[in-house]
Structure formats: C-alpha cells, structure tokens
Amino acid sequence: MTTMRFRGLTPMLRTPDLHGSIAFYVDRLGFTLHSHSETDGWASLRRDDIELMLATPNAHTGHAKPAFTGSLYFRLDDGPAIDALWSSVQGKVHTCYPPETFPYGMREFGIYDDNGYLLQFGAPAVPGHP
CATH class of the missing domain: 3.10.180.10 (2,3-Dihydroxybiphenyl 1,2-Dioxygenase, domain 1)
Structure with missing residues (x-):
C-alpha cells in the first residue's frame, strides 16, 4: 500500500471580479500577489505562512454566484x-x-x-x- 502525505491546504475562492478581490486582500489585509494569470483567471496570494487562491468562474465551476457555508x-x-x-x-x-x-x-x-x-x-x- 502506498503511503500518502497531505502537504497543505490552499483555499481557492471563486470571484466574478478577480481584480477587485486581489485589491481587497492586498490593500485591506496585507497579502501580496504571488502569481496570477489573466488568461486563466486565477491569482495566488500570500501573507506569512498563508496561501490563498482566487479564481474566476470557468467551464468546470460554472457561473453561479459564489457560495460557501x-x-x-x-x-x-x-x-x-x-x-x-x-x-x-x-x-x-x-x-x-x-x-x-x-x-x-x-x-x-x-x-x-x-x-x-x-x-x-x-x-x-x-x-x-x-
């Protein structure tokens, strides 16, 4: 049996406004923009030991309003x-x-x-x- 090890958890939050969400996390919470792709509609943000990803709706996730309970x-x-x-x-x-x-x-x-x-x-x- 192969042993598997989880190495981390990076939340990925959907957003219809990638630029607005990047600005929120950078300007209000002090995150830095680590990397992003305009073409693919995603961004990776970091602050200290925390990584957070943002993504626009796509063919896999659909275009419904983001929901998280x-x-x-x-x-x-x-x-x-x-x-x-x-x-x-x-x-x-x-x-x-x-x-x-x-x-x-x-x-x-x-x-x-x-x-x-x-x-x-x-x-x-x-x-x-x-």
Whole structure:
C-alpha cells in the first residue's frame, strides 16, 4: 500500500471580479500577489505562512454566484495581534462581529470579503493558551 502525505491546504475562492478581490486582500489585509494569470483567471496570494487562491468562474465551476457555508479561520500569534489587525481594517470592511474574547480562550473577530466570504481571525487571549 502506498503511503500518502497531505502537504497543505490552499483555499481557492471563486470571484466574478478577480481584480477587485486581489485589491481587497492586498490593500485591506496585507497579502501580496504571488502569481496570477489573466488568461486563466486565477491569482495566488500570500501573507506569512498563508496561501490563498482566487479564481474566476470557468467551464468546470460554472457561473453561479459564489457560495460557501463555512468560514476561513486565520490564526494569529496573540490577542494584541488581533487588536492591531482590527485597527487596520475597521471601517474599511463589512464587519460580521468586532473583537471579542470568548470563554474558550480565544480573541476573535469576523469580517466579510468583497464576495461575501466570512473571514474570521483568532488568537489565544492569554499567552501560552493553545
């Protein structure tokens, strides 16, 4: 039996406006454009250890409005990092919920990207908490 190893997970989000979505992630969240293809309608973005891909509708995925019932959860180092990120995006994004410290020990907030995908950001509220 062959052993297989998963090496990572890169979310690929569909968008009807590739340029607008690139601008959202670069200008509001500090990602960098790693690579992209206008012809094929996709882009790869990075920030620190996170990679995110964007793609326009195509023959394989169809042209229905993007829909996703979950969220993307970005883990940061600590509570102060959450507050700093919130300060940099507040008033520039559509907010789901502002920073809050939850009973399970995480400090989090949620926003929507330009396509309506829920992006949540969280970090341990107390240093050393898992």
